[in-house]
Amino acid sequence: MNYIHGGDIYSDGVLIGRELLDFSSNINPLGIPDSFTIHLAEAINSLTRYPDIQYRELINSLCTYEMLGTVLHKENFILGNGASEIIDLSISCFKKVLIVVPSFLEYELSAKKWGVSIEYSYLDSSLEIDYQDIYNRMQNCDALIIGNPNNPNGGIIDKDKFQPILGYCENAKKTIIIDEAFIEFTNNIKHSFSGDIREYNCILIIRALTKYFAMPGIRFGYGITSNTELAEKIKSKQNPWNINCFAETAAKYVVKDKNYMDKSREWIENERNYMNAGLKEISFIEKVYKSYSNFLLCKLEGIDCHKLYDLCFQEGVLIRKAYNFQGLDEDYVRFAIKDREKNEKFMNILREVQATI
Amino acid sequence: MNYIHGGDIYSDGVLIGRELLDFSSNINPLGIPDSFTIHLAEAINSLTRYPDIQYRELINSLCTYEMLGTVLHKENFILGNGASEIIDLSISCFKKVLIVVPSFLEYELSAKKWGVSIEYSYLDSSLEIDYQDIYNRMQNCDALIIGNPNNPNGGIIDKDKFQPILGYCENAKKTIIIDEAFIEFTNNIKHSFSGDIREYNCILIIRALTKYFAMPGIRFGYGITSNTELAEKIKSKQNPWNINCFAETAAKYVVKDKNYMDKSREWIENERNYMNAGLKEISFIEKVYKSYSNFLLCKLEGIDCHKLYDLCFQEGVLIRKAYNFQGLDEDYVRFAIKDREKNEKFMNILREVQATI
Numbered sequence: 056m057n058y059i060h061g062g063d064i065y066s067d068g069v070l071i072g073r074e075l076l077d078f079s080s081n082i083n084p085l086g087i088p089d090s091f092t093i094h095l096a097e098a099i100n101s102l103t104r105y106p107d108i109q110y111r112e113l114i115n116s117l118c119t120y121e122m123l124g125t126v127l128h129k130e131n132f133i134l135g136n137g138a139s140e141i142i143d144l145s146i147s148c149f150k151k152v153l154i155v156v157p158s159f160l161e162y163e164l165s166a167k168k169w170g171v172s173i174e175y176s177y178l179d180s181s182l183e184i185d186y187q188d189i190y191n192r193m194q195n196c197d198a199l200i201i202g203n204p205n206n207p208n209g210g211i212i213d214k215d216k217f218q219p220i221l222g223y224c225e226n227a228k229k230t231i232i233i234d235e236a237f238i239e240f241t242n243n244i245k246h247s248f249s250g251d252i253r254e255y256n257c258i259l260i261i262r263a264l265t266k267y268f269a270m271p272g273i274r275f276g277y278g279i280t281s282n283t284e285l286a287e288k289i290k291s292k293q294n295p296w297n298i299n300c301f302a303e304t305a306a307k308y309v310v311k312d313k314n315y316m317d318k319s320r321e322w323i324e325n326e327r328n329y330m331n332a333g334l335k336e337i338s339f340i341e342k343v344y345k346s347y348s349n350f351l352l353c354k355l356e357g358i359d360c361h362k363l364y365d366l367c368f369q370e371g372v373l374i375r376k377a378y379n380f381q382g383l384d385e386d387y388v389r390f391a392i393k394d395r396e397k398n399e400k401f402m403n404i405l406r407e408v409q410a411t412i
Numbered sequence: 413m414n415y416i417h418g419g420d421i422y423s424d425g426v427l428i429g430r431e432l433l434d435f436s437s438n439i440n441p442l443g444i445p446d447s448f449t450i451h452l453a454e455a456i457n458s459l460t461r462y463p464d465i466q467y468r469e470l471i472n473s474l475c476t477y478e479m480l481g482t483v484l485h486k487e488n489f490i491l492g493n494g495a496s497e498i499i500d501l502s503i504s505c506f507k508k509v510l511i512v513v514p515s516f517l518e519y520e521l522s523a524k525k526w527g528v529s530i531e532y533s534y535l536d537s538s539l540e541i542d543y544q545d546i547y548n549r550m551q552n553c554d555a556l557i558i559g560n561p562n563n564p565n566g567g568i569i570d571k572d573k574f575q576p577i578l579g580y581c582e583n584a585k586k587t588i589i590i591d592e593a594f595i596e597f598t599n600n601i602k603h604s605f606s607g608d609i610r611e612y613n614c615i616l617i618i619r620a621l622t623k624y625f626a627m628p629g630i631r632f633g634y635g636i637t638s639n640t641e642l643a644e645k646i647k648s649k650q651n652p653w654n655i656n657c658f659a660e661t662a663a664k665y666v667v668k669d670k671n672y673m674d675k676s677r678e679w680i681e682n683e684r685n686y687m688n689a690g691l692k693e694i695s696f697i698e699k700v701y702k703s704y705s706n707f708l709l710c711k712l713e714g715i716d717c718h719k720l721y722d723l724c725f726q727e728g729v730l731i732r733k734a735y736n737f738q739g740l741d742e743d744y745v746r747f748a749i750k751d752r753e754k755n756e757k758f759m760n761i762l763r764e765v766q767a768t769i
Contacts, residue, residue, distance in 0.1 A: 080462070082461070087459050087460060095456075099444065101629045102628075102629040104434075104629060106628075106631075136656075139652060168649070271459075272461060273656050273657065275656075294496040294500050295496060296628070296631060297631070298631075299659055300630065301629075301630075302656055
């Protein structure tokens with residue numbers, strides 16, 4: 056088995072009893088929001104009945120979630136067993152998708168799985184979005200999928216430059232799938248396209264609890280769009296009761312957890328700066344790409360990602376080799392941003408590695 | 413919205429704060445197994461990381477589950493977000509399915525959703541399986557789907573009479589999907605086809621935690637087959653990490669919970685007899701069908717299912733009108749079997765209804 060998403064903490068760690076520092080996985084280090092754990096009893100009490108097939112309370116919570124920045128109704132939502140389900144089913148609705156790459160590998164895998172044709176728009180040599188290229192290629196595609204912020208580099212969409220694409224897709228009745236799994240880490244709601252959903256029918260935004268609310272184990276994601284025809288098409292491919300009661304309870308409460316959001320805001324601001332500054336001092340790192348998210352893509356020099364992975368692994372740290380992202384190669388690695396203690400530990404390890412090469 | 417699966421406890425109960433006695437839903441009244449709740453911390457600790465993409469510990473537990481009655485390996489398993497996911501994806505693999513009806517409505521809905529042609533084999537006038545009819549119709553179908561025990565009547569497959577169908581499908585490389593979501597309630601492992609999986613490549617068995625382990629909220633089901641080609645085909649349609657950490661933990665432990673199984677065995681034996689005997693005394697019940705499961709299908713006389721539903725609802729009880737099962741009509745209702753206190757209360761209500769008509 057090839058672990059395409061990075062280090063496999065099960066094969067290399069958990070199952071053989073080894074404690075690893077996981078800098079390959081982009082999870083908020085503040086951990087599980089208390090607002091979920093204090094409501095666990097509600098989930099347990101819901102176990103013995105089927106979930107509400109319409110998930111009314113859950114959708115009400117999402118409607119009020121401030122990061123949505125707009126007023127929405129239940130017909131605007133698609134609930135998924137992880138954002139992967141929404142990505143997968145939405146891609147399956149089209150004939151040809153344009154994928155901005157390098158990006159999350161699942162986009163491509165889903166397209167291939169459903170026999171959807173793929174066209175790529177590559178980030179330019181500075182890993183910036185090539186808006187003109189996207190505009191041109193969209194003439195031949197019926198949907199665009201793009202990360203905002205994008206994984207693995209952490210760049211965001213420039214709304215002004217994106218405007219022509221948005222206008223074109225709206226008129227031509229094409230769809231723009233914007234993966235905002237990391238949007239909260241930007242600390243600025245204006246970077247999200249949630250406020251544009253009312254005006255633009257062409258947008259489908261995908262969100263998740265995975266990253267920002269630190270619960271990859273809960274498997275909950277959702278899509279929002281004012282294109283209710285598309286929403287219905289996606290939902291018709293889902294099974295009833297696809298969200299279990301724990302995911303339901305978690306989503307209901309964490310999106311209202313202001314305390315968690317405040318703490319996260321402070322943490323990411325500080326630690327992104329700290330890591331950015333530290334990494335720039337490391338001799339074998341040629342470039343740290345500007346990131347609005349909780350990870351930093353780096354270009355290496357004098358060492359390749361496999362060698363660096365091995366050296367870090369010997370020190371008990373997992374990092375993400377980024378060579379298998381479309382358009383990147385062995386010169387790239389991605390580091391997660393953790394809490395200060397771990398970041399410090401990790402920076403020390405990188406400095407030690409630096410001394411040996 | 414039409415609640416095809418029976419009473420909607422959310423619209424009619426939970427969300428408007430009304431306590432209803434739910435005899436429409438077939439859940440083990442012993443409730444959530446302790447073996448899950450005492451291991452909740454394990455699930456919570458797993459929240460902040462992605463599940464093992466191979467779900468190795470979970471599958472190991474399922475492998476040892478006594479109700480499987482055979483030795484299996486991980487390639488024999490398909491894990492699903494509820495049995496519905498397995499039913500849905502397995503049906504999608506075929507061109508034409510034969511559905512034994514009346515049965516669980518999702519079989520038909522899935523086939524229609526995926527554009528799979530449907531042929532029906534009706535239970536006979538005594539609601540017994542028409543084995544010869546199945547045998548004949550399978551010449552034109554590539555898969556059979558049948559419940560064991562079957563919902564809504566609770567009948568099981570007679571293994572001797574089923575033998576020719578099994579032999580034919582094995583030779584002709586056709587598939588038999590056996591939905592064993594209720595198998596544990598039969599109290600006899602010999603009724604399961606799990607012991608036949610090694611010998612017959614054509615069998616795909618579907619199981620769930622939903623009914624017997626009283627956790628419809630957890631959304632966990634699984635398929636077992638020795639046809640690894642089919643298993644791979646189904647898995648290729650799934651998303652990675654489709655089981656969340658709570659479902660994973662629940663499944664790992666409850667299938668080893670001997671205490672729960674012992675108590676369940678005693679309960680179902682006693683209460684099935686109690687309800688059977690009681691219902692046979694009710695004047696407006698013409699027939700109680702022989703059930704091996706935790707529900708009883710009844711044929712009414714002198715009252716139709718809508719009228720009875722309304723009368724029961726006035727008394728705070730939800731029952732399952734069975735008229736929308738293929739082959740049944742307004743004369744049929746299905747009652748769940750609950751614990752003695754509830755069963756008694758329900759029987760008293762039926763006796764009161766009897767006095768008024």
